[in-house]
Amino acid sequence: MTEDKTCGQDNYGRSKKLGDKNDLRIKAIENGTVIDHIKPGQALNVLQILGVNDNFTNTVSIVMNAGGERGDKDVIKIEGRELTEKEVETISLLSPKATVNIIRDFDVVAKRKVSQPESICGVVRCVNPNCITNSNEPIETRFTVSENEKMKVLEIRCIFCESVMTKELFKYIL
Ligand SMILES: [Zn+2]
Numbered sequence: 001m002t003e004d005k006t007c008g009q010d011n012y013g014r015s016k017k018l019g020d021k022n023d024l025r026i027k028a029i030e031n032g033t034v035i036d037h038i039k040p041g042q043a044l045n046v047l048q049i050l051g052v053n054d055n056f057t058n059t060v061s062i063v064m065n066a067g068g069e070r071g072d073k074d075v076i077k078i079e080g081r082e083l084t085e086k087e088v089e090t091i092s093l094l095s096p097k098a099t100v101n102i103i104r105d106f107d108v109v110a111k112r113k114v115s116q117p118e119s120i121c122g123v124v125r126c127v128n129p130n131c132i133t134n135s136n137e138p139i140e141t142r143f144t145v146s147e148n149e150k151m152k153v154l155e156i157r158c159i160f161c162e163s164v165m166t167k168e169l170f171k172y173i174l
Pocket of ligand 1: 127128131132158159160161162163
């Protein structure tokens, strides 16, 4: 991954003002990432994973509940940003069918489905308040990831306390 130099930030994280011409339209992005086929309703949680908050100054477009023959999905376009492997893994927890498209010079140079990792480290905190990872010990959380056949959902299991988590994982993202 190369550092993008057109991200519009100076060393203090301040943005350059966009011209009025760029307002009121969602256009193709020049360099960045399009995350497609996000599970409907998960776009805002994905933005949280990517650290998009008040301080984020690059252009971000969000389409929620985009229609289409194959059903609803959310889509995020994010200018001047490529995703780390950890971010892709975390997105897979919320939206296993999402695809990540890397855009350079308006072209899709890489397209991949998020893949379900076998384990995740330091991404989610444990639901169990008594877990050692929730103590003051400097221990990184670690969960094994699998499919819960009965519930048809993703299941993560803490390797320290065996707590199993399936629902609303986004609430536990670190
Ligand atoms: Zn635990």
